[in-house]
Amino acid sequence: xxxxxxxxxxxxxxxxxxxxxxxxxxxxxxxxxxxxxxxxxxxxxxxxxxxxxxxxxxxxxxxxxxxxxxxxxxxxxxxxxxxxxxxxxxxxxxxxxxxxxxxx
Amino acid sequence: xxxxxxxxxxxxxxxxxxxxxxxxxxxxxxxxxxxxxxxxxxxxxxxxxxxxxxxxxxxxxxxxxxxxxxxxxxxxxxxxxxxxxxxxxxxxxxxxxxxxxxxx
DNA sequence: CCTGTATATTCGGATTTCCGAATTTAATGG
DNA sequence: CCATTAAATTCGGAAATCCGAATATACAGG
Numbered sequence: 001x002x003x004x005x006x007x008x009x010x011x012x013x014x015x016x017x018x019x020x021x022x023x024x025x026x027x028x029x030x031x032x033x034x035x036x037x038x039x040x041x042x043x044x045x046x047x048x049x050x051x052x053x054x055x056x057x058x059x060x061x062x063x064x065x066x067x068x069x070x071x072x073x074x075x076x077x078x079x080x081x082x083x084x085x086x087x088x089x090x091x092x093x094x095x096x097x098x099x100x101x102x103x104x
Numbered sequence: 105x106x107x108x109x110x111x112x113x114x115x116x117x118x119x120x121x122x123x124x125x126x127x128x129x130x131x132x133x134x135x136x137x138x139x140x141x142x143x144x145x146x147x148x149x150x151x152x153x154x155x156x157x158x159x160x161x162x163x164x165x166x167x168x169x170x171x172x173x174x175x176x177x178x179x180x181x182x183x184x185x186x187x188x189x190x191x192x193x194x195x196x197x198x199x200x201x202x203x204x205x206x207x208x
Numbered sequence: 209c210c211t212g213t214a215t216a217t218t219c220g221g222a223t224t225t226c227c228g229a230a231t232t233t234a235a236t237g238g
Numbered sequence: 239c240c241a242t243t244a245a246a247t248t249c250g251g252a253a254a255t256c257c258g259a260a261t262a263t264a265c266a267g268g
Binding site for chain 1 (some may be wrong): 243244245246247
């Protein structure tokens, strides 16, 4: 995970939103992301694959659902970047439990 | 300057290097950047224009030279992002005064 | 003026990135 | 089995990005 790779991962609106929201919630399933992002499921899934392959996100699969989280092995500087980016964007999307899609 | 815009600015190897080096030195002229980046002058100039237009860099022109610096009006969270990114990349390019190109 | 140096801009094409549509895989429950 | 739901993948084309080459602009010094 180089700084350039991280920046490229975050240089797309959908991916940036995904990472920020996953960071806020600790763990999110794909259907929650699809609902709140308003983007078609294949699009979200493609971006998730990308974020997984570059080591930014990790998955946990439970039955038919997939739960994404920040990868534990992320270096400290990367976590610092995400924290700094959350300041202006993150606060705007506080997702209360009762606003969840409830799909899973 | 939104987080997405910042990430896009930094999602290119040349631009990332430019910003990190400018941040380290406070101010750098174009010819210094051209020399140390090993990229053709039009390429560097194009990236500098981009970074200027999005508000990341500011210019000071003195005679035939142009000196670039981080824009003073950058929000705190953006400065934090740059600081976090400097940890892994920045330390690798400490440019001592006697390693300057000396062109200006 | 004329030359040389520093920087910026333009233009076309090549490459990369992104997305829509359709399909596939996998797991669950009847 | 079959239908349904969640998620991933594939494919082709559209759109955005990047770069090389050439040119333009601006300034300094003779």
